[in-house]
Amino acid sequence: MPSNVLNAPVGPSTARAGTSSRSDSAANLRAAVIESFRRHRLSLQNVDWVVLTWMVAMHAGFLAAPFFFTWQAVGVALFLHWLTCSVGICLGYHRCLSHGSFKLAAPVRFFCTLCGVLAGQGSPLTWSAVHRLHHGRSDKVGDPHSPRDGVFWSHILWLFNRHSSQQRDMLYRSYAPDLSKDPLLRFFEQTYMLWLIAFAGAMFAVGGWPLLLWAVCARIVVAYHTTWLINSASHLWGYRSYATTDDSRNLWWAGLLAYGEGWHNNHHAWPRLACYGHRWWEFDITWQAIKLLRALGLATNVDDRIPAPGARSHQ
Ligand SMILES: [Zn+2]
Numbered sequence: 001m002p003s004n005v006l007n008a009p010v011g012p013s014t015a016r017a018g019t020s021s022r023s024d025s026a027a028n029l030r031a032a033v034i035e036s037f038r039r040h041r042l043s044l045q046n047v048d049w050v051v052l053t054w055m056v057a058m059h060a061g062f063l064a065a066p067f068f069f070t071w072q073a074v075g076v077a078l079f080l081h082w083l084t085c086s087v088g089i090c091l092g093y094h095r096c097l098s099h100g101s102f103k104l105a106a107p108v109r110f111f112c113t114l115c116g117v118l119a120g121q122g123s124p125l126t127w128s129a130v131h132r133l134h135h136g137r138s139d140k141v142g143d144p145h146s147p148r149d150g151v152f153w154s155h156i157l158w159l160f161n162r163h164s165s166q167q168r169d170m171l172y173r174s175y176a177p178d179l180s181k182d183p184l185l186r187f188f189e190q191t192y193m194l195w196l197i198a199f200a201g202a203m204f205a206v207g208g209w210p211l212l213l214w215a216v217c218a219r220i221v222v223a224y225h226t227t228w229l230i231n232s233a234s235h236l237w238g239y240r241s242y243a244t245t246d247d248s249r250n251l252w253w254a255g256l257l258a259y260g261e262g263w264h265n266n267h268h269a270w271p272r273l274a275c276y277g278h279r280w281w282e283f284d285i286t287w288q289a290i291k292l293l294r295a296l297g298l299a300t301n302v303d304d305r306i307p308a309p310g311a312r313s314h315q
């Protein structure tokens with residue numbers, strides 16, 4: 001038996017040793033997760049071909065859509081853009097799941113999460129865990145999509161870095177241990193692609209090529225780029241209301257295009273706040289939907305403590 005075991009102290013200091021080895025392994029886990037998102041890992045050997053093929057197919061559908069133009073298809077696409085992007089991604093995935101800015105009644109939570117799934121931006125667990133990593137490492141080494149690694153990297157290229165199932169599991173354990181236990185999110189984790197395929201099939205059955213190309217491909221592609229502008233443009237251009245430690249900025253046109261998410265410096269400064277527009281002209285349409293749900297009793301525990309001008313950030 002090694003002497004260090006025989007001489008090992010007992011009692012409280014042993015407990016401290018246990019705590020410190022647990023925090024060491026948590027730190028190692030986070031370091032491995034951060035490494036898996038680094039730009040230098042993207043090479044031909046490490047391309048996520050599923051994501052790349054999906055992106056090429058969606059963009060090809062987007063380019064073909066004008067040749068199948070009908071007003072009905074465009075109208076459905078615009079409505080679904082708001083529903084999946086504002087209600088699904090901004091309200092559901094981002095403010096409710098990732099940041100816990102409010103609680104939703106169970107049927108509404110299911111509906112909003114499903115709308116997010118139909119945006120095709122990844123499962124709720126993946127989206128939320130990656131987003132929390134972004135907040136944790138914003139514009140530092142390990143930020144999955146910082147423009148400091150290149151504008152195109154932050155806008156789209158970062159998506160093509162392939163992650164093994166083991167790396168995905170480490171991501172969830174580090175950044176979404178709470179959400180990973182949620183039965184609803186585990187259900188969507190198992191069925192994510194089925195919803196998208198079934199929805200595309202339903203659109204084709206109802207409205208043929210015009211509805212498939214407009215309400216699925218064009219709608220998803222436009223929502224991709226408006227969402228991605230928050231990762232790229234809103235960390236590059238615009239004004240800063242708060243002295244955060246990252247490069248986040250408030251960009252009015254991204255604010256309008258991305259349903260309120262473009263007031264990104266406000267959000268980085270006060271991540272848990274449900275309202276992203278802090279001044280009267282910073283219009284946030286997703287916040288209007290949250291207020292409506294609160295008035296109907298469907299959203300509770302809403303964090304609406306908009307800070308006074310000049311307040312220090314909570315980052
Ligand atoms: Zn950001």
Ligand SMILES: [Zn+2]
Pocket residue numbers: 094098099131135267271
């Ligand atoms: Zn956020």
